[in-house]
Amino acid sequence: MSNYSTMEKTALKAEYDSLKASFEAYKAQGLKLNMARGKPGSEQLNISNDMLTVLTADTDYSSPDCPDCRNYGNLTGLESAQKLFADILGVEPKNVFVGGNSSLNMMFDTIACMMELGCSGEKPWREQGKIKFLCPAPGYDRHFGVTGYFGIEMITVPMTENGPDMDMVEKLVSEDASIKGIWCVPKYSNPQGITYSDETVKRFASLKPAAKDFRIMWDNAYIIHDINDTPDQLLNIFDEVKKTGNEDIVFEFCSTSKITFPGAGVAALAASENNLAILKKRYNFQTIGYDKMNMLRHVKYFGDLNGVLAHMQKHRAVLEPRFNMVLDMLEKELKDCGVATWTKPNGGYFVSVDVTEGCAKRVVALCKEAGVVLTGAGATYPYGNDPKDSNIRIAPTYPPVEELAKAMEIFCICAKMAAIEKLI
Numbered sequence: 001m002s003n004y005s006t007m008e009k010t011a012l013k014a015e016y017d018s019l020k021a022s023f024e025a026y027k028a029q030g031l032k033l034n035m036a037r038g039k040p041g042s043e044q045l046n047i048s049n050d051m052l053t054v055l056t057a058d059t060d061y062s063s064p065d066c067p068d069c070r071n072y073g074n075l076t077g078l079e080s081a082q083k084l085f086a087d088i089l090g091v092e093p094k095n096v097f098v099g100g101n102s103s104l105n106m107m108f109d110t111i112a113c114m115m116e117l118g119c120s121g122e123k124p125w126r127e128q129g130k131i132k133f134l135c136p137a138p139g140y141d142r143h144f145g146v147t148g149y150f151g152i153e154m155i156t157v158p159m160t161e162n163g164p165d166m167d168m169v170e171k172l173v174s175e176d177a178s179i180k181g182i183w184c185v186p187k188y189s190n191p192q193g194i195t196y197s198d199e200t201v202k203r204f205a206s207l208k209p210a211a212k213d214f215r216i217m218w219d220n221a222y223i224i225h226d227i228n229d230t231p232d233q234l235l236n237i238f239d240e241v242k243k244t245g246n247e248d249i250v251f252e253f254c255s256t257s258k259i260t261f262p263g264a265g266v267a268a269l270a271a272s273e274n275n276l277a278i279l280k281k282r283y284n285f286q287t288i289g290y291d292k293m294n295m296l297r298h299v300k301y302f303g304d305l306n307g308v309l310a311h312m313q314k315h316r317a318v319l320e321p322r323f324n325m326v327l328d329m330l331e332k333e334l335k336d337c338g339v340a341t342w343t344k345p346n347g348g349y350f351v352s353v354d355v356t357e358g359c360a361k362r363v364v365a366l367c368k369e370a371g372v373v374l375t376g377a378g379a380t381y382p383y384g385n386d387p388k389d390s391n392i393r394i395a396p397t398y399p400p401v402e403e404l405a406k407a408m409e410i411f412c413i414c415a416k417m418a419a420i421e422k423l424i
């Protein structure tokens, strides 16, 4: 197959007709396939089933810091759970707050807390007029959703292969005191699977924002979610902010959503003592304490960090062939005709595809017509606005493998059709 941009119109038309015939054949099958959801498939969920029987009626529910985990108390979580998350994140247990079933919920609460109470001795964010957040994009749509919910203006920062464009980040935060934060998914970013380079992490740790109450939302959702033999290495932001004396600048988040059960796992955040003190002012009223039974279940099931890492190998065994299939298909179908570029992540949950400019919406619509649901075009950008209308997030984890293969075939056909429509 030649590159479409070099092909004669008649040859392109013939190619289009043949693609259209395949498209119609798929359409006639009345398929219902889904590559939109970044969630584990059932094979992955089964991996953690034994955790459900770790606690029984005979279990000793006491722990050194809690006489009975079945009862109220321990606002910041069981010490054993703090230790487990501290080891995952590479921080001290005293800096860890173990929460409920969702890290996104903890991010939401953190922003709510800053809106109400403020930080670094500044007025609460909501009393400061228009405030803004930097949003590296393509990024995680729910981050943008939270930001929008609080009426915070979003400024798009382009992603590079090393993380957000740091020249732009440094310039903006140093000049504009109404910029209060930035969203970061530093390892295997959603959707590109990019891991921030050492230099990027160091530059984050050395930021000198005009706003004293500027905070980095370091969402390390995929911190141990490698899928092959060449995992990325991410510098530990807390080590770096210690060196720069900038410990209050960052909140770090993670959860076991994609380790055990999404929506039924355990989430945690890490923060400086100053930042934790502010959060506790809110959490003290918000809850008497989170689900210690689930914390205990996780701690007993995993034992320690090594137990968690061994468990992640089982996820990898399921995910690696799926990602390989998606990447092989993109390579085989789209490379030579030059209608898309894509990322090749070493971990995380997504492959990010950039189709021909101006075609993402059309590709998503065509896929839908043929029975394949994709994440909405534009969803990976603030306000749903992808300026190039080019980025599409592919989630290979959820559908059964045979469905994934079929969905990818259809996706490639649609990407090619949309590109030709643009050319002729």
Ligand SMILES: Cc1ncc(COP(=O)(O)O)c(C=O)c1O
Residues within 6 Å of the ligand: 038, 101, 102, 103, 104, 105, 140, 185, 190, 219, 221, 254, 255, 256, 257, 262, 263, 267
């Ligand atoms: C980057 C990122 N952060 C957070 C979440 C949600 O995490 P949780 O289930 O802990 O709320 C997701 C889920 O897809 C995600 O991709």
